[in-house]
Amino acid sequence: MSIERTIKDLVIANRILANENVLDSFGHVSVRHPERPDRYFLARSCSPGIVEESDIVEFTLDGVPVNPEKRPLYLERHLHGGMYETHAGVNAVLHAHADDLLPFTITDIPLRPVIQSVGDMGAKIPVWDIADKFGDDTDLLVCTMDQGRDLARCVLPNKVALLRGHGFVSVDVNLIGLVRLAVFLPRNARVLLAATTLGTPIKGLKSGEIAARLRLDPASPSMRRGWEYWARESGCSDLL
Template sequence: MAATTSALPDDLARKFVSGCHILHYHRVLDAYGHLSVRHATQPDLFVMARQVAPALVAAPEDLVQYRVSDASPVDPLMTDGYVERYIHSEIFKKYPEVNAVIHSHAESVIPYGISATIDTYKHKGTSTPVYDISTLYGPEDTKDLLVRNTRLGAALAECFGNSSSESRSAGHAVVMMRGHGMTVVAANIEECVLRSIYTQQNAAIQTTVLTTRAAYSSSKPLPDVRFLNDVEAADAAVMTHWSSSRPWKLWVKEVEEGGFYTNRIPS
C-alpha cells in the first residue's frame, strides 16, 4: 500500500481523458464501460474515472486512484467508484507489463462471446478466449454478469494467459465476456484504444462476411472463410504496434475539435 500518493503527470492524465473521449466517439464505450491506466510512478496504483460516463470525464478531480492489490480507493472518502474496477486491478496485478485496460460492451463483439464456448476458444492458438462468468459464481455472488470482486476479476485476468512459460506478459490482447462484452489490455493507452476500436470494427467485418456467405451458401457450397493465418496475425500485430501513434493523433484531433468533449488537463 502506498503511504503517500501523487497525481498522474499531466501528460498521462490528459492522454487518459482523451482516451475516454475517443472510445466514446468510436462507440467502444457509451454510458457504460471504462478505461484505466497504471500510475506512472507508483505501479501499485491505477487510475480510473469517477463513476461518470466516459464522454463527460474532463478535469483532474474526475480521476480516482485505486490500489492494484484490492481495487480499494486511495481516498477513503471515495465511495462511488465503478463496480467492475476489479477487472482492472486483477489484470494490473497479474501482468506487470500491462499499463492500460479497457472494458467495453461493444455491440459488434458480444455476438461472438455468446456464440462461442470456452472449449472452442480458450487458450487455443491465436483465437480469442471467452470468459464465462456463469461457471464462476459463488453462492453469495450477484449473478448480473458484473465482475464485482477480486475472485471474479482474477479469473478474467487468467483468461489472457501468458505469452510464454517464462513470461508474465499477457498472451492475448482481448478476452471476450459471454453476454457482456470484452476486455482489452496493452502496454499503453494509445495501443489499448487502437486494439479496442479495431476489435470492434473487425468483429463487424467478420459478421458481414458470415452473413454474406450465408446468403450465398443456399445456392452453392462455399470454401472456408480465409482468416489471417498465425504468421500474418503476428506480423500484423508488429505493424500496428509501431504505427499506433498515427491514428492516435487523428483521433485526438477529432475529439478536441468536435465541440462535444472537454479536456481541462493542461497540455
C-alpha cells in the same frame, strides 16, 4: 511519463473510445500509475464521453481509492486491478460492451482477426464465462477481486477476452496501443459477421501474420497517428 501526462492521456482515451462508439454511457478504461506499479488511474463512475481530469481517481490494485473519495465509483473496477496484479506487462485496460462483439460471447463462433489492423488481438479470442467459477446466479458484473483475477488469467497471450452475455476486455502495454486496437475491434467483428452471411469459407489472418502484428511496437511513433486524429475528432486535442 509524468503523472500529469498520464492523467491527460487517460482523459483522451475516454473521449476517443466514446466518440468512436467503443464505449457508451457504461464501460471504462484505466492506466497503470507510471511511478507506482501497485496503483492505477480510473475515472469515478462517469460516462466516458464527459470525463475530465478532475474525474480521475487513483486506486490501489485492490480497488481502494488512495485519497478519500465520496463520489460513486465503477462497480467493475476490480477487473482493472485484477489485470494489473496478474500481468506485470499490462499497463492499460479497457472494459466495454460494444454490440458488434456480443454475438461472439453467446455462440460457438470464435472471434478472430480477419482484418490486418487487429492482428495483434490474438488468434482465437477466449470467452470468459462468469458462471464457470462463480455460479449461475451472479449479476454477470465483475465486482470482486477474485472475479477480476480469474478473468485476467484467461486473457494473455491474446490482448482481448470476451465476457459471456456482457462485453469484452482489452489490454496493452500502453494507452495508445490499447485505443488503437479497440477502435478497430468492432469493425473487425462487423466484417466477420457480414462475411458469415455470404456462405463461403472465411479467410482470416494466418498465424504468421498474427505473429508479425504482435511484433509491432505499440509505443512506436507511428502509433500516434490515429491517437492524434481521434483526439481531435473527439474534441480534446487541447489535451495532447
